Amino acid sequence: MADQQQQQQQQAAGAGSEGCKALGALLSGIAQAAYHGNAALTAELLRGQLYPEAAPEEFAALRAKMGGLLQSIASADMDLNQLEAFLTAQTKKQGGITSDQAAVLAKFWKNHRVKIHESLVNQSRWDNVLKNMNWRVDLKSQSRHIDQINTPVAIVEMELGKNGQESEFLCLEFDEAKVSQMLKNLSEIEESMTALTQTT
């Protein structure tokens, strides 16, 4: 009995390769629910899959602790230096984590940082976004004005809308002059963007 308990505790503490695998999977499960909108991965499901021998309260404590740490790391979008300092501090404090657990957390963050950050960025985009864009060039053969016969025009279809909501389709006509006007403005935007990324 004591052996089994010890084994469970060791596993929960992330010791041994089994423990590390389980912790890695737990972090994935937490991230799926918190950042990728996968509500199906409930606590009960994760416990059953990963820590079947652990008591529910014990598992809940582990999940809360790991979830909290992941949230701190993700919220600060920690780079490797920050991560190392943070995890080292966590291994030193009372009721903190083991160095094995710290290693699993570090590996997980390195592999998932970009995706999790992207997900957080998307969560904050609640205005209209450009979802898609298609275009073609037509030859206008009829017009009120004689000088517009056989002028090429670009027909652009833009799909606009808020994340997760119905789209609005915008269909615009651009002649050569209007495309030039667009390009001039887009160049200015690009210049500003370059200046911005150089200073940050």
Place this chain on the structure above:
Amino acid sequence: MMVFEGFASDLSYLCLSDVGGAADKISLIPQDFFAELCEQIIQHLNHKIPGVNTVELCQFVDIKWKLGVAMSSDTCRSLKYPYVTVTLKVADPSGQITDKTFEMTIPQFKNFFRQFKEMAAVLETV
């Protein structure tokens, strides 16, 4: 529509009965007659397939833009992502002017810019 159906069945008979000789058969049809038939087919398909053709074609009038950086949010203290907000001033077929505003991330903007450059290139060559 009756005229179309009659011609469509004739055309499919011509094409399906001898795939290899379809081009020859089509060349036997008087040109303006064939053009009329194609026009009818296009109209028929337009009614059957809703999509781009049902959206009103607007004229591009002007563009306004601003570049911002989202620093922080309730779910993430260190967002730091740059984005550009664009407002297009457009005129609908009746002449009424409206503003359409949307946001783009840097990769989205780069793609947007690239598409317009391609457009310019094509317009030049046509």
